[in-house]
Amino acid sequence: MTRRKAPVSDVLLATEGTYPYTLGGVSAWADRLIQGLSDFRFTVYAVVANPGATPRYALPDNVDRLLMVPLWGTDRHEEFSWNPQMSWSLGVRRAFQRDFLPAYEAFLTACLRPAEARLDEALDALRVMAAFAERGNMKYALRHEKTWDILRSRLSEHPLFRHLNLFEAVDIGKLLYRYLAPLAFPVPEARIYHSSAAAFCALPLVIAKERYHRPLLVTEHGVYYRERLLSIGRMERAAPYRYFLSSLYGLVVRLVYQAADSVAPVAKFNALWEQKLGVPPERIHPIPNGVDPRVFHITRNPGSGNQPLRLVMIARIDPLKDIHTAIRAMRALREAYGTRPELVGVTLTIYGPAPDPAYEASCRDLVREYRLENVVRFAGPTDDVNGALNGGDIAVMSSSSEGFPYAAVEAVMAGRPIVATNVGGMSEIVQPPYGILVPPRRPRELADAIARLAANRSQLATLGRLGRERMLAEFTLDRFLERYRAWYHAWASEGEHEHERRDRETV
Structure with missing residues (x-):
C-alpha cells in the first residue's frame, strides 16, 4: 500500500506557543487570518511547550494539516516527528566527525561571542545541524563526548563562562x-x-x-527579541546563563531576518527594531491588525447610568501586561482622588486567562496588601469580550510591552475611551481626544490619566464614538484581510517564478 502524498498548501504558517493552543493575542490574529482567507489552504506548524497541549481553536476547513512540535515533555524529539528515524550508522559517524562537530562549534561560538558572529557561517552551521536533526540523530550528536569537549572548551575560553560549574554547563548544552x-x-x-x-x-x-x-514571510507582533530580553531580565538565574540566552535569541532572530523575503510588523514601532537588527527598510511592509465592527460595537454608552464608574481591562494575567502597575494605579487613584464624587466607588474588572500561576498569585497578593478586594476584581476569561467592554466605562491597559494589541482596537471599536501605556504600537491606536497615553510602569501617571477622563463623565459617550469612527476608518477586519491577501498573492507569484527558474536550471 502506497502512502498518499500530502497536499501542497498555499501557506505554511508557523507559530510558537500560540495558535491553536492558547487564546487571544497572536492566536486570535492567526484564527482571523486563516478563517478570513478561506480561498487559501493552510498547514499550521505549531511549536508548543509539551506534547500534552490541547487545541483551543477549532481548525477551519481550509487547514490541510496541524503539525505539533513539542520542545519539552519528551526524551527524544523523534518520538513525535513525522520523519522516519535513522540509525547511528558508520556513515553518520563519519559525517558527525567531518560535518557536525565543526558546525556545532561555529554555532556555539556565534552564541558565546555575538559581536564576532558571521551570519553566513552560522547559517551554514544551522544547515548541517538540521540535516542531523531531520534524520533523528541530533540527540546522539549532542550527547557525544566530543561534542561536550567542544562545549567545555569554548566555555572555558570565555571570561564570563570559564567559572561555570558542571551543572550550569550541562544546562546550556540541554538548552x-x-x-x-x-x-x-x-x-x-x-x-x-x-x-x-x-x-x-x-x-x-x-x-x-x-x-x-x-518565499519566507515573517510577521512581528510584539518584537520577539525585545520581549525575550524583558523575560530574561525577570529570571532568577546566573548572569552567564542569561547572557547565553540573550545571545542565542539574538542570533536566531538575525538569522530569520536575513532569510526573510518580506517582514510585516503589526506596528510601525516594530519596524524601528527590525531595521536595527538588520532588516533592510525595503523589506518591511507593516500590516496592522483589524477587528470586526459587527462583533465589537456599542451596546451601552460609557458613563451612562448612576452607578460608580467601572474601569475594564482585557488582558492575560502575565508579566508583560504588567497587572501590578494597574493595581498600584488603583491604590494611587483611591489615595489621591478618592473623595472626588466622580471617582467614589470606582472599580477595575480584569478579564483574561492566567497562564502564569505564580504571577497571578503575586497580583492577588498585591490586591490584598493594598486592601483593594472591593476595588479590583479578576473575572477570568470571557467568551463575550464585547459585553465585558460595554460593561465598563473606561478601558485600561498597563502593558510593559505590546505589538499592535487587539485588546486596544477592540476596546476603542466598542466605544470605550481608553487609558494605556505608551509601548509598541499603542500610539497608533490610542490618540486624543478619546485616549490618553502614559509611560509604562508609572502607576501614579496612569491614575492621573484615569482621573482626567473620569472628570468629564458626561463626555465619555462622545469620546467613545470618536474613537470608534477612527477604528472604522483604519483598523477593520476587512482591511486587515485585504492587506494579507495582497501580500500572499504577490509573494506566491514571486515564488512560482523562482521555483520554475530553479527547476529549469536543474534540468
Whole structure:
C-alpha cells in the first residue's frame, strides 16, 4: 500500500506557543487570518511547550494539516516527528566527525561571542545541524563526548563562562538541544512559508525556503527579541546563563531576518527594531491588525447610568501586561482622588486567562496588601469580550510591552475611551481626544490619566464614538484581510517564478 502524498498548501504558517493552543493575542490574529482567507489552504506548524497541549481553536476547513512540535515533555524529539528515524550508522559517524562537530562549534561560538558572529557561517552551521536533526540523530550528536569537549572548551575560553560549574554547563548544552528541536521536524513543501515571529519556529522555514525555493514571510507582533530580553531580565538565574540566552535569541532572530523575503510588523514601532537588527527598510511592509465592527460595537454608552464608574481591562494575567502597575494605579487613584464624587466607588474588572500561576498569585497578593478586594476584581476569561467592554466605562491597559494589541482596537471599536501605556504600537491606536497615553510602569501617571477622563463623565459617550469612527476608518477586519491577501498573492507569484527558474536550471 502506497502512502498518499500530502497536499501542497498555499501557506505554511508557523507559530510558537500560540495558535491553536492558547487564546487571544497572536492566536486570535492567526484564527482571523486563516478563517478570513478561506480561498487559501493552510498547514499550521505549531511549536508548543509539551506534547500534552490541547487545541483551543477549532481548525477551519481550509487547514490541510496541524503539525505539533513539542520542545519539552519528551526524551527524544523523534518520538513525535513525522520523519522516519535513522540509525547511528558508520556513515553518520563519519559525517558527525567531518560535518557536525565543526558546525556545532561555529554555532556555539556565534552564541558565546555575538559581536564576532558571521551570519553566513552560522547559517551554514544551522544547515548541517538540521540535516542531523531531520534524520533523528541530533540527540546522539549532542550527547557525544566530543561534542561536550567542544562545549567545555569554548566555555572555558570565555571570561564570563570559564567559572561555570558542571551543572550550569550541562544546562546550556540541554538548552541548545531543546530550543533547536524544531529542526527535527522538517516542514513540508508549501507555496509560501509564513512565520508568526522571528523565532525558533522559523528556523525550519529558513531551511525549507532553500530546499523548495519558496518565499519566507515573517510577521512581528510584539518584537520577539525585545520581549525575550524583558523575560530574561525577570529570571532568577546566573548572569552567564542569561547572557547565553540573550545571545542565542539574538542570533536566531538575525538569522530569520536575513532569510526573510518580506517582514510585516503589526506596528510601525516594530519596524524601528527590525531595521536595527538588520532588516533592510525595503523589506518591511507593516500590516496592522483589524477587528470586526459587527462583533465589537456599542451596546451601552460609557458613563451612562448612576452607578460608580467601572474601569475594564482585557488582558492575560502575565508579566508583560504588567497587572501590578494597574493595581498600584488603583491604590494611587483611591489615595489621591478618592473623595472626588466622580471617582467614589470606582472599580477595575480584569478579564483574561492566567497562564502564569505564580504571577497571578503575586497580583492577588498585591490586591490584598493594598486592601483593594472591593476595588479590583479578576473575572477570568470571557467568551463575550464585547459585553465585558460595554460593561465598563473606561478601558485600561498597563502593558510593559505590546505589538499592535487587539485588546486596544477592540476596546476603542466598542466605544470605550481608553487609558494605556505608551509601548509598541499603542500610539497608533490610542490618540486624543478619546485616549490618553502614559509611560509604562508609572502607576501614579496612569491614575492621573484615569482621573482626567473620569472628570468629564458626561463626555465619555462622545469620546467613545470618536474613537470608534477612527477604528472604522483604519483598523477593520476587512482591511486587515485585504492587506494579507495582497501580500500572499504577490509573494506566491514571486515564488512560482523562482521555483520554475530553479527547476529549469536543474534540468
